[in-house]
Amino acid sequence: MTRYIRTAVILFLISAICTALCAVVNEVTAPRIAENVEKERISALEDVASGLAIGEEVQVGDGTVNYYIPLSDGSATTGYIVELSSSGYGGAMTIIASYSTDGSVLAAKMMANSETPGLGKKAEEPWYMEMFTGLGGDSLLPASKSDLSADDGAAVSGASITFGGVSSALIAGSEFVKGLGGAV
Amino acid sequence: MSHMKELTKGIFKENPTFIIMLGMCPTLGVSTQVSNAIGMGASVIFVLTCSNIFISLLRKVIPESVRIPCYIVIIASFVTIVEMVLHAFVPSVYEALGVYLPLIVVNCIILGRAEAFAGKNGVLDSALDGIGMGIGFTLSLSLIALIRETLGAGTITLFPVGSFSGVITVPGLSESPVRVLTLAAGALLLMGYLKAFFQWKTARSNGGEA
Numbered sequence: 574m575t576r577y578i579r580t581a582v583i584l585f586l587i588s589a590i591c592t593a594l595c596a597v598v599n600e601v602t603a604p605r606i607a608e609n610v611e612k613e614r615i616s617a618l619e620d621v622a623s624g625l626a627i628g629e630e631v632q633v634g635d636g637t638v639n640y641y642i643p644l645s646d647g648s649a650t651t652g653y654i655v656e657l658s659s660s661g662y663g664g665a666m667t668i669i670a671s672y673s674t675d676g677s678v679l680a681a682k683m684m685a686n687s688e689t690p691g692l693g694k695k696a697e698e699p700w701y702m703e704m705f706t707g708l709g710g711d712s713l714l715p716a717s718k719s720d721l722s723a724d725d726g727a728a729v730s731g732a733s734i735t736f737g738g739v740s741s742a743l744i745a746g747s748e749f750v751k752g753l754g755g756a757v
Numbered sequence: 758m759s760h761m762k763e764l765t766k767g768i769f770k771e772n773p774t775f776i777i778m779l780g781m782c783p784t785l786g787v788s789t790q791v792s793n794a795i796g797m798g799a800s801v802i803f804v805l806t807c808s809n810i811f812i813s814l815l816r817k818v819i820p821e822s823v824r825i826p827c828y829i830v831i832i833a834s835f836v837t838i839v840e841m842v843l844h845a846f847v848p849s850v851y852e853a854l855g856v857y858l859p860l861i862v863v864n865c866i867i868l869g870r871a872e873a874f875a876g877k878n879g880v881l882d883s884a885l886d887g888i889g890m891g892i893g894f895t896l897s898l899s900l901i902a903l904i905r906e907t908l909g910a911g912t913i914t915l916f917p918v919g920s921f922s923g924v925i926t927v928p929g930l931s932e933s934p935v936r937v938l939t940l941a942a943g944a945l946l947l948m949g950y951l952k953a954f955f956q957w958k959t960a961r962s963n964g965g966e967a
Contacts, residue, residue, distance in 0.1 A: 579820070580820045580822060580823055583818060583819065583820060583823070583827075584823050584826060584827060584830075587815065587819070587827050587830055587831065588830050591830050591831060591833075591834035592834075594834055594838065595834055595837050595838060595841075598837075598838045598841050598842065599841055601845075602841040602842060602844065602845035605845035605846070606841070606844050606845045609844070609845065609848050663855060663856045664856075686855070687856045688855060688856075689786060689855065694853070694855060697852070731940060731941075
């Protein structure tokens with residue numbers, strides 16, 4: 574009995590020391606991480622805004638659309654930026670995309686993700702999101718690899734789950750924006 | 758002299774990738790770009806050295822029956838620390854390493870060295886073993902990444918410094934690269950050739966038949 578208690582106490586102490594060590598490092602790094610994430614988000618919003626004025630953020634949180642921000646040309650709402658949540662091969666992914674009011678994709682950017690380097694991580698490269706640009710309004714967004722051209726299909730080869738996650742999120746964003754229309 | 762041996766054995770004689778064949782999953786997964794390989798290698802050196810020191814210090818305290826859970830708790834803590842530090846100070850490397858960073862916890866090299874060396878040897882030797890094995894892993898990973906990226910993509914990706922973007926384009930190869938090398942099949946193929954080369958070198962230096 575004493576042996577079991579001794580073993581449990583040692584395991585507990587090692588775990589407690591390790592937890593304390595992680596807590597100290599977290600205390601130091603957490604503000605810097607939050608700052609980096611916010612900087613990255615603001616930079617992504619500016620990138621996808623396509624030169625339009627960025628309005629006020631409106632929270633949604635329906636599981637796919639986290640929030641949206643109206644875009645205007647100075648006089649009227651001409652589009653929206655939408656932050657989308659989806660899942661890929663490595664788990665949760667966040668995408669920031671801008672749409673015109675008819676639901677067509679203006680630009681998109683992959684944010685937080687744990688996709689495989691060299692495969693799903695390609696979704697972070699600008700050419701990847703260009704496959705979706707201009708689609709979603711009159712023309713349909715690609716829902717699977719078979720909807721892509723041979724070149725684009727070959728480029729996303731080996732990362733079908735990531736592609737599926739990105740395309741389903743962008744389709745959901747397009748439908749959401751169509752629902753909003755031109756008025757806020 | 759024996760301390761020096763502990764440090765250098767991991768670089769060639771007991772190289773974790775080419776000789777002991779440990780940590781194959783991150784080796785094949787992360788070796789698509791040189792910068793990823795260097796980032797992963799540096800993280801493994803840190804975790805391996807720190808966990809070896811910690812485990813060696815506690816080797817007389819840790820009960821035999823729960824040594825593996827104890828090792829995992831210690832290794833996971835150092836991996837968490839590396840994750841937080843990279844996320845805060847080198848976010849580009851943190852993003853590039855993705856899922857392979859938390860997977861260092863189950864990297865066979867780290868648990869393997871804890872079990873085979875740090876749990877039985879003194880602090881100095883364990884630290885040197887960690888550094889040497891970590892350097893050996895980093896060099897192997899960087900060599901594989903250099904070949905795969907140069908031939909498979911026609912580029913060499915390092916870290917951006919000042920006006921240098923960090924990407925060197927290899928003329929000729931960037932226009933018509935050997936794409937298969939960027940895929941898992943190409944990585945396995947290359948691993949096979951490099952393993953054969955190291956086997957031949959080892960056999961030759963031992964005076965055996967190649």
